[in-house]
Each structure stands twice: as structure tokens, then as C-alpha cells.
Amino acid sequence: MHTKTLHEVKELINKKEISCVELTKSTFDRISKVDDKIGAYLQLDEEGALKKAREVDEKIQRGEETSFLAGIPMAIKDNICVEGLKTTCASKILENFVAPYDAHVTKKLKENDAVIIGKLNMDEFAMGSSSENSAFKKVKNPFDLERVPGGSSGGSAAAVAAGEAYYTLGSDTGGSIRQPASLCGVVGLKPTYGRISRYGLVAFASSLDQIGPFTKDVEDCAHVLNVIAGHDSMDSTSAKVEVEDYTKYLNQDIKGMKIGIPKEYFAEGLNPEIRGIIENGIEVLKKLGAEIKEISLPMSKYALAVYYILASSEASSNLARFDGIRYGFRAEDFEDVVDLYVKSRSQGFGDEVKRRIMLGTYALSAGYYDAYYKKALKVRTLIIQEYKKAFEEVDVILTPTSPTVAFKLGEKSNNPLEMYLSDIYTVPINIAGVPAISIPAGFVDGLPVGMQLIGDYFKEGTLLKVSHAFERETEFTKVKPSI
């Protein structure tokens, strides 16, 4: 059962071949069998999940209409609030924080009778590319337990890959959905900035953060997006743009669609085997009738530098709220109120979070603001312009998602800059605010490789259309880890 997709189990429920309670129980069985090895979950809510599953079973028995997501087990990254459950952000500073309200996406899922089974491990405050920065435990890649699942949404990706949930939610500030999706062989979508409300998502870098789904295939992705997309008055940056039925983009012809290949994304630093896989992917789309066009995005090389200035600056401001006063960890021995802030923060935050707060505080401090922060905001404008111009010529841009396959645990943890380079192909997308998806495109030595498709603002449908055409032509989403 755990290898089935969301739409496959939906069909079984519709045919009454399995009840939601049975499905939920089987998911908890799967978790108890494999999660000791994977470490995807920080918290489980078996009681709440079974209660919801029973409710849905009763609705079905009464012949009531139910949502597509009704009764199907899913899980949520631990920086998104679910009322009554802990939201720790995998940080000691929020170890005992119980969410007093639901995030907008949680509310939407509950309205659609989703069965929320637990909260997922991640890099502390979503800062990292390997999920090794969790204060509680490390997540392992289901395809190779000695390797990382990527990050920061490593738990969300690994849980889907290992069949510990039918779909999950994560967040993506610089690649935190797409890079782990690539490394774990699942589908991960970062929607347009503003497509999904961030209300109830613990803020890391507010101008870049976006919530998105992890699914086993593209079809499932369309179903989840249908539910979580849309405007919300509690997030003033959420867009008043109509939500389409994204499933209408499935099973479509892509003949004549223009796909841009930016030459800068295939330059030095890209693993040659990954390059081969992506080139094969391009051939598949060509065969399906897509028109391939080489394009140039010369500002891409500056995106990572812009990202680390902007994301760290915004983080240093957002994380100022964790001061040991209103919620979260408070240090025990302190001299006065300032000492309370300093000790609570210094004992509560991990190394990578401190590093980013330090970098951001430095970039925003008097004397450096113009040279770093303001300069980065100007280069951001140039990056945005470059993407807008590219989408005048092409429908979709195709790139690798990550320059490497899943790396070994500990391999990059002592070199922050090298770790940051894992996000080189994903950060420009957050800076521009456009949507992008990572879909399984092949394997190198048994390890998954993802292909990234980037779309124009609010053209998630176009991404799903091309992705689904690719998925129907290939079998990569069907390959499961042997765990």
C-alpha cells in the first residue's frame, strides 16, 4: 500500500476496497517500521489522525460528497502551524512551542478532510541544504541511508519517498522544496510567490518564502495545489489571482511549446552524469513535440550572492522575535533582561542559524547597508528583469535542480560555502518569485536526479502540463527505494 500514489489510494477508497481508517493504520505501521532509520518525523498524532479518518469513513458511508484529499494520510513540515501540535522548526528555541492556531494551508487541508499524521523534520528554521541542521535528529535519504535527503525540507521529501505519507507540505526559500525532491526522487513544487498564503508559516526570509507540496507524481501535485492555493486576508502578500483547476493541465499535448535551456546552468560545477540525464530529458520533450531553444540568463551567476545577503538580512530581522520573553526557550541564569535575551538566543539557536543572523546583521549594519543589502536589492531587480524577458520568448525554462546527487552525511557540514552551492540552480527562482517544479528525471548509481522546470508568474499549470507529459513518457516516478 505504501508505494501507491495519492490518486491511486483515492481510487481504492472510492471503490470501497479500503477504508480511511485502514489506510491510516497502515501508514502508521509503515512509519513504525522505517522511521527509526529515516528520521523524517519529529511528532506523530495517531489519535487525531484516526479520529479524522473515522469521520471521513462515516461521511462516505452516509454517501456524502468528499474532497479529493479526504481521508488520506499526509504530513506537514515542522515550521507550519497545526493547532494543538508542536511547531519546533527543529530548533531548541521552539522545542516546547505548541501552535495556538492553524496555518492557512492547514485550515484548507482540514476543511478538505485531510488526515494530518504528524510534523516533519527539517534544517533548523529551514536554514540548510541537507537537513543535518535539525537540533533533534538527522534525516537520512531513503535511497541510501548514509546520504542526506537534501534540505531544508528533508523530512517532507524523505517521508514521501519512503512511503511514510501520501503527500507532504514543505517550504522553499532558496530551493528547500526542489533540492530535497531532487535528491529523494519525488515531485516538489515551489509555487509563485504569493500563490499560497504564508500565514502560519514561521518566517525565515519573508520576501522569498513559499509553501509547496511534495508528491509521488505530477498528477498528485495538481490535486494538492488545487486545495492549498489562493488568496488569504491574513497574508497581505498572497495574491488575488484566481485559482485554476490545475488538473485540467494533466494529459495535455505539449507540441509546439517553447522550452528554454539557459546555457549558464550547464557550465562548470555540474556533475557530467547529471548533465547527461538532463540532456536525455530534453530529448524526451523534443520527441513529444516541444521546441527547444538555447537562452542566456547571465545574471544567474550573481543569484547565490544576492540570496545569501537578502535571506540572511531578512532572517536576522525575523528571528529577532525569539528572545525568551513571550514564547520559546528561556535561559535559566541571567543577570538582567538584556542578558536574558542574549543567553536564551545563544543557547537556543544552532550554529547555522547564528551564522545567518550574524551575516544578516552585518549586512544591515551602519556602513555596510549600501554595499551589501542595497546592492543585492538592485541586482535582484536585474535578475527579475532577466526572467521576465526570457518568458517573452519561451513557455518554460529547463535546468538541473541540483548540481550533485545526494551527498554523504557530514560531507559538507564543515564548509558553509560549499553547502550553499547546493542551491545554485534553485535560488534565482526565489529571487525572481516565479514558480518551479523538480521532477524525477533519472538515476546516477541508484541515486535520484531531478529536473527543474521554471515557469512565468502564476503559470503553475504550464509547469504541470510539461511535467505530466514527461512523466507519462518516462517511468522515473515509479522507482522506489528498497527500504
Added chain:
Amino acid sequence: MSVTIKDVEYVAKLARLEFNEEEKQKFTEELNNILGYVEMLQEVDTDGVEISIGAYRVVNALREDEVKPSFDREKMLQNAPDSQDGYVKVPKVIE
């Protein structure tokens, strides 16, 4: 622009963080590495380029000013490290 231990101490103070000598040394090196990398932005010609604080359309989102219930006080205080009589308790601020 090279970061010194003194800069790290100053920035730490602004960020309300404290480090031991070894950590200060480590952060000095790491910040220099990262800032060395981002130095490449200086080669981009941005004369006359506007800043972008958001990804797209920065507009004010206004709503009706309606009175609505706020969060329950007791529930919010459950997450406070220390509270008394419906208030968050903090150490003495004024001498």
C-alpha cells in the same frame, strides 16, 4: 572589506548573541569566506537600477477595519516561559 574579531563582537552585540573566543575566531573566518564570495556583486553595474524589495507587484493590501476577536489570552500564555495573573512575566527592566 575584511571582518575582524572586533567586528564579530560588535555584530554579536547587535544580534543579542554571545560567543566564546573559539567561536568568535570561527565566525570571523566564515564571515570572511562568505563575504569574499558575495564581493562579486560589486562587479555588477547597477547605476540607475531601482531596488526590488519583493519578487513582484509591491502594492498595499488594505482591508476593512473591522473589530474581530483576537487570540485567547490563556491559550497564548501557555507558550510563555513565565507568566502571572494573565501577563507574561519578565525580569525587572527599570532600576
